[in-house]
Amino acid sequence: MAKRIVVSYLTLLVIMSLLFVLLRSMPGSFITSMINPQMTREQIERIRETWGLNEPLWRQYVQFMINYQTGDFGRSPTYSTAVSELMLRRLPRTLILFGSTFIVGYIVGPLVGMYLGWWRGSNKDKSIFSSSLLMYSMPSFWIAWLFIWLFNYHLGWLPSSYMFTQFPEFEWTAFTVMRDVLYHLALPLLSVSFIGWVGAMLIMRPSMNNVTEEGYVFLARAKGLSERTVMLKHAARNALIPVATGAIVGLAFIIDGAVVIENVFSWPGMGQLIVNAVLSRDFPVAQAAFFVIAALIVVMRLFTDVVYTYLDPRIKFGEGE
Structure with missing residues (x-):
């Protein structure tokens, strides 16, 4: 455990160093917008000193x-x-x-993958698997624009931007705030979840298919248990182990996936913040945002190594097994 923690800490140090080098390799500086031609050299130097840019790079x-x-x-x-x-x-x-998209994806995806893996090779499996791969190959922003056209411009059912109503004609209460957030959440949630569940399905399907030939599945059938009980209680529980691992790692990529979708829907979250920070050369914000993403990934991978030993007792933590 100590070795894994040390490696994770050193990884974060390397990531911080790369962030420092890469962002400062960009042309220009984040104080460029603060400087105008009427400023004297002393005023410019004062700005540089305020932000620590007059210090040596090291x-x-x-x-x-x-x-x-x-x-x-x-x-x-x-x-x-x-x-x-x-x-x-x-x-x-x-x-x-x-987080809502993640929950929906890891409920729908494993359920679909469980049934497809159990009846792998059937016409139902081939048709659903092929159509889901087609959906998975579509860019998320294209799906988002398509849903905006359909549900906002064409049908007028759902709002396509912001997290709250900008100029409400009602009084803000706890209930109206929750209702308004859910109303604005519906379209981006639908757009991301439309293809988000496929990733979990692609993990669950082969895993479920592999356990169908295990001895404990044949033993459960020999006991006279129903096909549904064998599938859900015996096969699916063991097939969920790689899905659970993928879900833990996938938590770290929540912010990473927000960059495109949040800008499409003008959702005021981390993704929109990252884009604005990079475009305006706001180094402190851009560095911190990228660092948060990297730290989440490193921490969740460490967490995965620990949790996996409890999900699968055949794995020994810290050993070559």
Whole structure:
């Protein structure tokens, strides 16, 4: 366990170093928007000193590494606020959208994969599997635009932007806030979930098919148990092990998948924040956002290594088995 934690920590240090180098390799600087031709050299130097850009690059790097390991992400020149406060405001909004999508995908996907794997090779399996692969190959933003055209422009049923009604004609209460968020959540949730469940299905289907030939499945049938009981209680429980692993790792990619969809639906979450930060060269926000994504992935992979040993007792943690 200690070895895994040390490796994870060193991985985060490497990621922080890469972020520092890559973002500062971009042309221009995030203080460019603060400088105008009427400013004197002294005023420009004062701005550079305020943001620590007059220091040698190695000293900037050392300070950057110290700050990030102590949770200090600095201040945003674009939003004029602490980056940590900005993250705390935006992250829950992304978790609402993609957390809902994650739950829907990992309920529908394993259920469909379970039935397809149990009857693998049947006409039902071939037709559903082929159509789901076709859906999975479609770009998520194209599906989002198609659903916006259908449910917003054509039918007028669902809103296509923002998390709340911008100019409400009703009084805000706990109930109206929840209802309004769900109303705005429906279309992006439908768009992402339309193809999001296929990934879990593709893991569950071969896993379910593999356990159909196991001895405990034949033993359950020999006991006279119904086909439904054998499938759900004996085969599916063991087939869910790789799906559970994929789900744990998939949690870390919630923010990563938000970049495109949040900009399509103008959802005020982490994805929209990342795009705006990169376009405006807001280094503190961009670095912190990318670091949060990387940290989630590293932590969830470490968590996966630990949890997998409890899901499958045949695996010994820290051993070559």
